[in-house]
Amino acid sequence: MSESIAHHDEHRDDEGSKLGIWLFIFTELLFFGGLFITYAVYRHGNTQAFHLAAEQLDVTIGTINTVILLISSMTIAMATTAIQKKDKRTTLVLIGITLLLALVFLVNKYFEWSAKIDHGIWPGSPLLEELGRGDTLFFGLYYFMTGLHALHIIIGMVLIAVILVRVRKDIITSDNFQLLENGGLYWHLVDLIWIFLFPLFYLIT
Amino acid sequence: MSDTTQHIVPYRTYGLILLLLLVLTMVSVAVTQIELTRWATIVALLIASTKSAFVLAIFMHLKFDHTIYRVMVIFIILVMAAVILLTFFDYGFR
Numbered sequence: 001m002s003e004s005i006a007h008h009d010e011h012r013d014d015e016g017s018k019l020g021i022w023l024f025i026f027t028e029l030l031f032f033g034g035l036f037i038t039y040a041v042y043r044h045g046n047t048q049a050f051h052l053a054a055e056q057l058d059v060t061i062g063t064i065n066t067v068i069l070l071i072s073s074m075t076i077a078m079a080t081t082a083i084q085k086k087d088k089r090t091t092l093v094l095i096g097i098t099l100l101l102a103l104v105f106l107v108n109k110y111f112e113w114s115a116k117i118d119h120g121i122w123p124g125s126p127l128l129e130e131l132g133r134g135d136t137l138f139f140g141l142y143y144f145m146t147g148l149h150a151l152h153i154i155i156g157m158v159l160i161a162v163i164l165v166r167v168r169k170d171i172i173t174s175d176n177f178q179l180l181e182n183g184g185l186y187w188h189l190v191d192l193i194w195i196f197l198f199p200l201f202y203l204i205t
Numbered sequence: 206m207s208d209t210t211q212h213i214v215p216y217r218t219y220g221l222i223l224l225l226l227l228v229l230t231m232v233s234v235a236v237t238q239i240e241l242t243r244w245a246t247i248v249a250l251l252i253a254s255t256k257s258a259f260v261l262a263i264f265m266h267l268k269f270d271h272t273i274y275r276v277m278v279i280f281i282i283l284v285m286a287a288v289i290l291l292t293f294f295d296y297g298f299r
Contacts, residue, residue: 019273022277026277033285040289074222077263077264078216081213184265191260192257196253196257203233
């Protein structure tokens with residue numbers, strides 16, 4: 001355990017800052033929750049089309065991306081432990097691995113989307129119009145929800161990059177690491193959303 | 206106050222949770238690949254919920270943090286459950 005907070009003259013409220021990120025996480029959960037309900041309702045009304053459309057998604061690439069996100073969640077969580085132990089080097093390595101994994105996730109997403117687009121499936125494509133309402137809804141939701149999730153990954157990468165620089169410059173230290181913890185909380189949210197996106201789009205057919 | 210913020214979670218705990226999450230992922234892939242139709246959906250969602258519970262409790266430190274965070278998370282989950290239930294009452298009985 002570290003000694004009590006070093007600078008008493010500094011205006012800082014770690015608990016308040018953590019509460020803030022949690023409140024933000026709740027708005028995000030309700031946001032994606034609404035989208036999941038939309039998905040469930042449309043699935044309920046277009047069972048057969050959703051079944052056939054979901055079978056076209058690549059389970060392997062989905063599973064690989066799930067594993068990547070789970071590992072990255074662990075590394076950013078471990079980074080908090082490392083900074084608390086005053087181990088700056090390990091902290092930097094763990095944050096670096098998290099960033100790298102996030103990038104690999106996006107590269108996989110790029111290949112996944114490219115393959116779909118090559119097959120003539122993109123929002124508003126002539127093929128989807130031919131296939132009908134169910135397929136249009138499924139792939140519309142697929143592109144919107146995984147795209148929105150990917151946008152969260154990109155925002156997370158920017159946030160984690162800022163944290164990486166601040167750890168390097170000793171702005172984030174063993175007695176001032178709330179930003180690292182908050183960044184971790186946001187990253188776990190991104191992981192949480194994927195935990196539900198993965199079975200709903202890739203697994204359940 | 207600094208007691209809770211200074212709680213250090215060992216690397217081992219995170220490693221074990223990751224292992225558990227990976228096993229659960231493989232189970233959910235396996236279960237849905239063998240086509241148990243309706244049950245596969247329920248099992249996959251139950252596994253996803255279990256995985257989220259571990260992420261929330263350990264990775265997001267709910268287990269070690271102030272009770273207030275746990276109360277808020279449970280409240281949000283209940284709000285979502287209520288909205289989902291109401292939506293399905295609506296669509297289910299049309």
